[in-house]
Amino acid sequence: MPEDTDSPQFTAVADDTLPNRFEREVARRPDTVAVSDDRQELTYRELNARANRLARRLLGQGAGPDVLVGILLPRGCTAITAILAVLKTGAAYVPLDPNYPQTRLSHMIGDARPICVIAQQGSWKTNDVPVVVDPSEEPTASAADVANIRDGERIAPLKPNHLAYVIYTSGSTGQPKGVMIEHRSLLHYVAWAAVSYPGARTSTLLHSSLSFDLTVTALYLPLLHGGRVHIADLADYAATRMVLERIPLGFLKVTPGHLHVLSLLPPQFHPAEQLVVGGEQLTGGMLRRLRRQMPRVTVFNEYGPTEATVGCMEYRVGPGQRLSDGPVPIGVAAPGVRIHVLDDALQVTPPGEEGEIFIAGAGVARGYWSRPAPTAERFLPDPFGPAGSRMYRTGDRARRGVDGTLEFLGRMDDQIKVNGFRIEPGEIESVLSAHPGVAQVTVVAISGRPGISRLVAYIVADDENVKPAPTALRARAASALPGYMVPAAFLLLDALPLTPHGKLDRAALPRPDFRNHPEISGVPLPSGCAHEPCAVAQPDDDG
Template structure:
């Protein structure tokens, strides 16, 4: 139909003075009602018909209503819930005519309790811990187990720990400690987990840089973050921009003579607490200036709980590491491997997503992998190891991919902005050709679907997703006003609670699952990466001869999504 919902208000004309039904017409004609049979087919999806009632003395006597609905779209329970909410709004508005519409509660007490409390009953009371705590437990329990493997090179937990400890002691001498940053410009390698663990052991947060990014962006990030040191290699350093940040070249083994023993708070510049930053990842920004998300250690126990309770990771599992270290998915892989006693299988730099990645997974007997749908689309059917656990994330997964890869595997859909320690919700195991929901909140996390007035919306109604829990980032590095606009006071939970405004449009299903619908702004996800078109527009507009710029995502061929830019030249500029 041209429209899906109709609200028809039928006014009853005043009765005649003698009270005998309908009004008189010229020529002595009268009108009276004739009953008809009930409608057997709905003309639109939802049709509300409301009729005014009149008493014998012509005074208003309330309204009567009927709802017709398409039974192939709505069941009787859903239709009844719509009627109940409509009646509740009318009654509230009539009883409180001065009340703003935003304060009229569409939900009844039972329904509000379900969407706010029952569907967020995720409390596990996970004990706080830091990244070094979680890793060193497995060093004590499984020192000779394989921790990292890349090609023919591997490290046991004991050797990995010793190398990280030596480097950590050097970093402390160079000023690394709690509330400070150490930048990493490293490709996927054995050195990467060594560096990440070493920074964590000092109490500092690591700042991953992608050496393939433009020199201007790398320089801008280092200038904005002001790390105390930059860990890199001689080969990578040759391609980095010149900055004032001191460099430490890992391939020169600068810490070989340091003590390999674990660090404690006496070795650090200050005690390490769970509230201290663990890592900072820079994401695209609407102003053209990337923003650094400061993630603390408080979300790590919840992340570990996901790995163990929902994905079945156990000591001895083999976890694929192929995502960019500058993407929070790269930290997901490192944590899944090294904080569970598993083996981290590192894809060699240059491994092309597709058949080569699948061959590596088979050769190294990978049991767990997180793969974006864009990469999964490139892998030949059946090429991944059978019976493995597969997590899809970062963008919408087409139903045909779910049907192809869920058979014989544990497949789940994960959702979480960088600001929520990688993962905020997780779906149940997927099967068949379905559009996967983003699931329900993970341990100790709450997800609220709210309208513009921060009021919960009913199941099936779109709203913006807000996330609350220990996994929330501290905010944006050096950007207090931006932090205040996205990390807002929560009307739910304990006093002083904060929730993160994701900017994602979602809705609840009748069972409490969350379905992703889109964005409230222009941000897009492309091949697993968060992209702000406004950032690219701002950079493009700085080019000589460009008056205006616009950037959008086009999909001229199914599955082939790419960024396309358009420019308006200055008057007189060459086109």
């Protein structure tokens, strides 16, 4: 484990950028292993040299501050090299999951308009965007090729308010939208999280897609503090277990959907210091078994939408602390973050009364890439902050206790969380409605085993005598949506149930039996759960 020479006290981030922070760690620990996967491990010196080499190729493509570069690579050391290379040019990266359907990737690339896409040879063909193949494993380059990039080589100096990444989330309009995160926001989150989760400065397991900002914590906290990132699935593979026996995990971040899987894994997969759970509502009941298995680990319930740079609140559950089986609070704001709970008139609600969460201060995203209308709708002037400051309207309901702790109460709208992924049902409904045999469709999330939810699509046929086959509906969804947005079940109804006021009666929707429906076999679960069936229960209050 690297020696911890950083101050344990949170310090607000001054003018700095990610390349500067990373290169300081390279100078301090050049021969320490920085990243590893099932194929290789790279020291800080090796990772930095490879990233610099690729960065010079990207500079030749026009990469620079506030320019976007797509990364279409499998999760691994090569993808991390590409991320650092993009950041070194001053550009922002757009993570593109190779497992996404081509139609979705095409939309994201068309929307982001990156100057190029970093991909494996032959993995992506397009006439509109150049493809750059990572040269990091070619024969050794000259010293000039692997030297750090300086502002004189960039098309403009890199500054803290330039973009670091643009990550796409589900969109209510039927298309995903990109959230723009700046260097200063990301570094502020890393500075706070490094104090709250010191174990992450030593070693982490990066087990989720790079298109999911859950991975931001596991990636940057070690690399900016001299630690190690191991990249592998959250599953009991012998190779992963051997690595974790040599390099014990200091920290792990998961969604509630991962908790059952984690409880089945051997002790090598259990963090020694901190377990952070985020992405959707957490209950004490979900944690019960794990806390017996990991009695000395501190658990954090972290809250924060993508638009607030990963996380902005936390509730700490110390070893031995008693919890009820109900919802775990989402806690208090991080340093530099202001959390407002407001009513419909944007007035502060008193303690104990329900309101909507608004997030202001450090970490608030710049807005949505090329989406001025949604940006203006969600990113509002902050009447409680300094002149010119903004606040993000989350759409989440909460109430504040007399001690200042917030309790999450669900959504204001139809947005749902499924196994940590934020999903707008309208995006799925838009895809399914395009099927010629579909007259009406609604998509809801149904909870099963604690922490695991599944999507169910309810379909009314355009012609009651010619009903679309569930297999055809699934194929249509899978051709346009990532796997986590493909419904687990497609139920055909004669009509959608309505309330006396003419609104959809969600409580009256029939619940599928996942064990007996042939059309839902083989549905993927969260990473590591592929063969773990879910029982069906009533929907949670939050979605």
